[in-house]
Amino acid sequence: MGPAVEGRxxxxxAQRRSELAAAALETLxxxxxxxxxxxxxxxxxxxSHGVLHYYFRDKVELITHCVREYKARCATRYDEAVATARTxxxxxxxxxxxxxxxxxxxxxMHRLWYDLRNQSMFEPxxxxxxxxxxxxxxxxxxxxVSRYAELSGTxxxxxxxxxxxxxxxxxxxxxxxxxxGDPQAAPSLRAAVQxxxxxxxx
Amino acid sequence: MGPAVEGRxxxxxAQRRSELAAAALETLxxxxxxxxxxxxxxxxxxxSHGVLHYYFRDKVELITHCVREYKARCATRYDEAVATARTxxxxxxxxxxxxxxxxxxxxxMHRLWYDLRNQSMFEPxxxxxxxxxxxxxxxxxxxxVSRYAELSGTxxxxxxxxxxxxxxxxxxxxxxxxxxGDPQAAPSLRAAVQxxxxxxxx
DNA sequence: CCCGTCTCTGGACGACCGTCAAGACTTTCC
DNA sequence: GGAAAGTCTTGACGGTCGTCCAGAGACGGG
Numbered sequence: 001m002g003p004a005v006e007g008r009x010x011x012x013x014a015q016r017r018s019e020l021a022a023a024a025l026e027t028l029x030x031x032x033x034x035x036x037x038x039x040x041x042x043x044x045x046x047x048s049h050g051v052l053h054y055y056f057r058d059k060v061e062l063i064t065h066c067v068r069e070y071k072a073r074c075a076t077r078y079d080e081a082v083a084t085a086r087t088x089x090x091x092x093x094x095x096x097x098x099x100x101x102x103x104x105x106x107x108x109m110h111r112l113w114y115d116l117r118n119q120s121m122f123e124p125x126x127x128x129x130x131x132x133x134x135x136x137x138x139x140x141x142x143x144x145v146s147r148y149a150e151l152s153g154t155x156x157x158x159x160x161x162x163x164x165x166x167x168x169x170x171x172x173x174x175x176x177x178x179x180x181g182d183p184q185a186a187p188s189l190r191a192a193v194q195x196x197x198x199x200x201x202x
Numbered sequence: 203m204g205p206a207v208e209g210r211x212x213x214x215x216a217q218r219r220s221e222l223a224a225a226a227l228e229t230l231x232x233x234x235x236x237x238x239x240x241x242x243x244x245x246x247x248x249x250s251h252g253v254l255h256y257y258f259r260d261k262v263e264l265i266t267h268c269v270r271e272y273k274a275r276c277a278t279r280y281d282e283a284v285a286t287a288r289t290x291x292x293x294x295x296x297x298x299x300x301x302x303x304x305x306x307x308x309x310x311m312h313r314l315w316y317d318l319r320n321q322s323m324f325e326p327x328x329x330x331x332x333x334x335x336x337x338x339x340x341x342x343x344x345x346x347v348s349r350y351a352e353l354s355g356t357x358x359x360x361x362x363x364x365x366x367x368x369x370x371x372x373x374x375x376x377x378x379x380x381x382x383g384d385p386q387a388a389p390s391l392r393a394a395v396q397x398x399x400x401x402x403x404x
Numbered sequence: 405c406c407c408g409t410c411t412c413t414g415g416a417c418g419a420c421c422g423t424c425a426a427g428a429c430t431t432t433c434c
Numbered sequence: 435g436g437a438a439a440g441t442c443t444t445g446a447c448g449g450t451c452g453t454c455c456a457g458a459g460a461c462g463g464g
Contacts (some may be wrong), residue, residue, distance in 0.1 A: 016411090032324035034236035035449060048413050050454085055227075057450065111323040118320050121313040121381050122234035131382065157401055161375065162394040170373015173336075173363065177322050180333065192364040199359055199401050216443095239421060250443050252424085261422065411460075422449070430441070 019038050020045055021066045028066065033115050038062075060125050067072040067116055067129050074113075075136040077102065078144050088152035095144055096193060099171065100186045107178050114172060138164035149201045157200050165195065216348050223268045230268065231310040233367035235317050240264075257398055262327050269318055269331050277338040279304065280346050295334075297346055298395060301373065302388045309380050316374060351403045359402050368398065384403035 023045035026037050040057060042049035081094030102110065117134070120126035122150040142160040149156050156163065174189035225247035230238050240261060242249035258264040283296030304312065319336070322328035344362040351358050358365065376391035 003390070017314070032321070032323070039450085047411095049452095050414065051412055053453065054411070111320070114319050114323070117378070118317050119234070119236070120315070121316070122237070127382050131378075134378070152460090158397045159394065161390070162372065162398055163382065164366045165371040165375040165394065166398060169367040169369070170364065171376065172371065172374075174365040176319070176323065176333075176336070180329055187365070192361065192367065195360045196364055196368065196402065200398065240423090241420085251422095252440055252444070255423065256441070405464100407462100407464085409461085409463105411458105413443105413456105415455090417452105417454075418439075418451105419444100419451080424445105424447080426446100427442090428441105428443075429437100432437105432439075434437085 002062055013055070017065060018069065018102055020047070020052060020055055021062070022071050024062055024066045025070060025109075025112070028115075029112040030064070032112070033119050034064075060123075063116075064129055065127065067126070067133065070109075070113070071129075071133040071136055074133070075140050078140060082143050082147045085147070085151065087146055089146070091148050091151055092194065092197065096190050099193070100190060103174055103178055103186055103189060105173070107175055110171075110177060114175070134164075137168075145197075145201065148197070152201065154202050157202065163200065166200070167193070170196070215257070217314070219267060220271065222249070222254060222257055223264070223271050226264055226268045227272060227311075227314070229264070230317075231314040234314070235321055236390075264345065265318070266328070266331055272311075272315070273331075273335040275337055276335070277342050280342060284349045285343050286320055287349070287353065293346070293350050293353055294396065294399065298392050301395070302392060305373070305380055305391060306388055309377055312373075312377055313381060315376070336366075339370075344370055347399075347403060350399070354403065356404050359404065365402065368402070369395070372398070378393055 005137035020041070024118045027041045027044050029041060038052050039049045041062075042052060056065065060105045077096055078098055080100060081091060081098055085094055113133075116126060117130050120130040138160055141164045143165050144184075145156050145160075158166075170189060170192050174192075177188070179183035222243070225371075226238075226243045227366050229243045229246050233242060240254050241251045243264075244254060254264060258267065270334075280297055280300055283293060283300055287293035287296050315335075318328060319332050322332035340362055343366045347365050360368075372391060372394050376387045379390070380387035
């Protein structure tokens with residue numbers, strides 16, 4: 001029979017799945033989707049490669065599960081800045097601080113996100129999850145933008161989707177430069193955001 | 203010895219390399235980097251897989267050569283619209299027409315570009331070429347934007363890099379939706395560009 | 405204590421990967 | 435026409451991939 005589908009053991013199984021998913025995320029972030037094998041993932045965990053098929057049907061289900069766990073962490077990154085800022089300038093400062101921190105602090109996690117989002121352009125199995133996360137991120141950006149407009153007594157001049165696409169484009173270019181070793185990546189991103197954002201909210 | 207490095211045969215070799223590079227591009231666009239093997243590429247050409255190592259040292263050189271040929275086609279896409287437009291509105295219309303046409307007409311080629319650009323985040327061997335193409339595209343966008351400003355008697359309100367990142371972000375989101383089968387992808391992109399651009403040039 | 409269930413290991417499978425080399429075929433030149 | 439150079443095919447190599455499975459070990463209830 002399969003893993004303990006009934007009884008209290010369910011959460012034990014869920015925990016193991018999380019554990020393996022974490023190892024998978026770590027591996028994917030380091031190697032990228034194209035170069036990550038199940039044995040690489042198992043090597044980052046404390047188990048052997050066979051166990052992956054005990055907790056996941058196949059590779060797609062494993063990666064899908066990874067992505068689902070990843071989303072939960074991402075989509076609240078700027079919420080504290082939104083909640084505590086008392087002026088528009090404070091909000092922008094908080095947003096930029098957080099954005100810069102993630103750019104320089106965990107660039108690998110972000111290149112993984114872009115990698116997986118790209119894979120969804122080729123692999124339909126990833127599309128639903130990717131679209132869901134993208135929507136979560138869009139809403140997160142929108143919370144920042146609409147609060148910014150509120151604090152500065154103005155209105156957003158573009159749709160939620162447009163704001164997300166714009167900021168994501170800026171971040172992606174910065175990430176490319178950051179990973180190429182350009183020390184100006186973070187400052188340039190800050191400058192670009194401060195340049196662009198106020199013009200789209202006035 | 204290797205292929206005819208001397209004499210007139212050089213262009214024959216270059217032509218063959220182009221032929222194989224075209225097959226490689228076609229394959230990569232269809233399958234994505236992660237799923238493309240040399241045998242898949244050879245199957246799209248009229249040759250067998252062994253010949254690839256006769257014209258290219260290894261897989262990296264082949265793909266690098268592909269990307270280099272790809273760039274030549276990309277970076278002049280909007281130049282005609284820039285040259286012929288007599289008003290700002292005409293220019294935007296021409297730009298949007300061209301952008302929509304490539305979004306719906308060759309989405310596979312574009313997902314390939316994003317795929318390869320993403321690979322450069324993991325694989326340093328691709329970084330130089332990707333950065334070079336990105337710069338070419340940035341300049342192409344800048345030609346459009348600065349001409350637009352000129353025609354409308356205004357000034358661009360952000361850097362060349364920022365404009366490129368913004369428009370690229372909008373296009374990438376549209377491409378994701380297009381490939382997911384969303385019929386609103388193209389209209390939404392047009393709307394977003396018309397919304398955002400004038401505010402960054404005024 | 406034994407037995408059934410859950411968990412995990414480690415090896416084996418067929419397929420596919422990039423690479424290479426031996427040789428067949430074609431072209432060129434003396 | 436024969437030799438040399440250029441071009442392409444074919445098959446093999448070591449390796450890695452996702453997947454599967456037989457069985458060892460751990461664990462808990464009778």
